[in-house]
Amino acid sequence: MLWHCQFLICYLCPSSSTISMLSAMSANSDLSKTVRDKYMRLPQGDKVQVTYIWIDGTGEGLHCKTRTLESEPKGIEDVPEWNFFGSSVFWSDGSNSDMYLVPVCLFKDPFTLDRNKLVLCEVLRHNREPTETNLRSSCHQVMEQAGHSHPWFGMEQEYLLLGIDKHPFGWPKNGYPEPKGSYSCSVGTNKVYGRDIAECHYKACLYAGVKIAGINTEAMPSQWEFQVGPGEGIAMGDHLWMARFLLHRVCEDFGVVATLDPKPMTGNWYGAGCHTNFSTEAMRNQGGLQHIEEAIEKLSKRHSYHIRMYDPKGGADNSRRLTGSHETSSIHEFSAGINNRSASIRIPHQVGQDGCGYFEDRRPAANCDPYAVMEAITRTCVLNEAEPVPAGEVP
Numbered sequence: 001m002l003w004h005c006q007f008l009i010c011y012l013c014p015s016s017s018t019i020s021m022l023s024a025m026s027a028n029s030d031l032s033k034t035v036r037d038k039y040m041r042l043p044q045g046d047k048v049q050v051t052y053i054w055i056d057g058t059g060e061g062l063h064c065k066t067r068t069l070e071s072e073p074k075g076i077e078d079v080p081e082w083n084f085f086g087s088s089v090f091w092s093d094g095s096n097s098d099m100y101l102v103p104v105c106l107f108k109d110p111f112t113l114d115r116n117k118l119v120l121c122e123v124l125r126h127n128r129e130p131t132e133t134n135l136r137s138s139c140h141q142v143m144e145q146a147g148h149s150h151p152w153f154g155m156e157q158e159y160l161l162l163g164i165d166k167h168p169f170g171w172p173k174n175g176y177p178e179p180k181g182s183y184s185c186s187v188g189t190n191k192v193y194g195r196d197i198a199e200c201h202y203k204a205c206l207y208a209g210v211k212i213a214g215i216n217t218e219a220m221p222s223q224w225e226f227q228v229g230p231g232e233g234i235a236m237g238d239h240l241w242m243a244r245f246l247l248h249r250v251c252e253d254f255g256v257v258a259t260l261d262p263k264p265m266t267g268n269w270y271g272a273g274c275h276t277n278f279s280t281e282a283m284r285n286q287g288g289l290q291h292i293e294e295a296i297e298k299l300s301k302r303h304s305y306h307i308r309m310y311d312p313k314g315g316a317d318n319s320r321r322l323t324g325s326h327e328t329s330s331i332h333e334f335s336a337g338i339n340n341r342s343a344s345i346r347i348p349h350q351v352g353q354d355g356c357g358y359f360e361d362r363r364p365a366a367n368c369d370p371y372a373v374m375e376a377i378t379r380t381c382v383l384n385e386a387e388p389v390p391a392g393e394v395p
């Protein structure tokens with residue numbers, strides 16, 4: 001029975017590292033994935049599971065629920081509208097009422113596998129008006145108006161992995177990792193935390209049909225980035241929201257949390273952004289640099305409007321991040337430069353050389369709504385909106 005005693009000793013006196021891992025991971029990750037797989041392999045006949053996904057009243061949170069359809073939807077038009085009960089706790093008009101879920105973009109489900117689907121939805125009120133946090137609706141209209149310019153977007157989503165104790169995943173319990181480590185695009189046990197999660201998310205995106213362009217580690221340990229795009233018009237926003245859903249869902253399997261907070265660690269640590277590449281057809285063609293410079297000139301006159309659109313709290317979240325240090329610009333000033341990571345707008349070195357291409361708006365916060373960012377850039381740069389924007393100070 002010696003083995004049994006040893007087991008008991010181990011069990012009762014886990015090493016300190018085991019304790020810290022256990023407390024940081026959720027109970028989800030302890031459930032047997034082998035048992036789960038046994039059920040996942042059961043045939044399901046012609047029936048198809050469709051998971052409806054929507055943005056909640058905070059403009060940041062995602063929700064989902066699943067229903068059975070009798071046959072496989074071949075396109076978005078085959079997915080019926082649905083509804084949910086919008087509790088006044090989460091929706092600002094204070095009334096409890098049914099909300100409509102209007103399917104807008106269809107993906108394959110990487111968790112229960114094809115032919116099951118994930119469907120991104122717009123949320124409409126009982127009177128069929130978009131909710132305040134349904135920013136897709138107006139973005140879609142602006143994209144239609146600007147369709148002739150063929151606007152392309154590419155977005156880089158930064159995020160930080162946390163344990164359920166809200167401490168960054170893998171960081172020492174008491175203290176910090178070496179601050180001067182070069183963690184960006186790194187490899188090695190002492191530099192990279194949570195690669196399993198980023199890699200599984202990448203695969204899940206590819207399977208689902210999300211236009212993911214790549215991943216890399218970022219400037220803090222446990223901080224990652226993925227890129228989505230380039231995509232034309234509204235599709236970019238749809239794909240980024242679906243990529244965020246997949247990230248949170250993959251994190252469930254591993255028992256950790258992904259935060260999009262723009263300054264998750266206070267002090268001398270990097271923040272988290274959602275840098276946005278933008279171009280029109282004219283910018284991409286020969287001589288495009290001139291169009292890029294014209295767009296930057298227009299952006300320079302509407303800085304405070306853009307700052308208000310670049311995080312869900314009208315600039316308050318970004319005021320913690322856009323400090324002018326850690327490769328950010330100051331929230332109070334507009335700036336632009338070739339290959340300047342401390343400017344609001346960066347023209348990539350290659351674009352300066354080629355004389356055409358795109359520019360990068362480095363101001364959007366990691367928790368921005370991509371629809372709001374895309375709408376603002378398009379209104380200013382393509383629709384030439386220059387009228388004074390409603391008063392409102394940059395926080």
Ligand SMILES: *[C@@H]1O[C@H](CO)[C@@H](O)[C@H](O)[C@H]1NC(C)=O
Pocket residue numbers: 153154155156213227228229230277348360
């Ligand atoms: C945006 O542009 C940068 C270079 O300025 C590039 O490294 C990045 O991959 C691009 N991202 C997307 C999503 O297009």
Ligand SMILES: *[C@@H]1O[C@H](CO)[C@@H](O)[C@H](O)[C@H]1NC(C)=O
Pocket residue numbers: 329334335336337340341342343
């Ligand atoms: C980059 O832009 C910032 C903000 O305008 C400016 O302070 C800095 O001098 C610029 N850096 C270079 C190398 O031009």
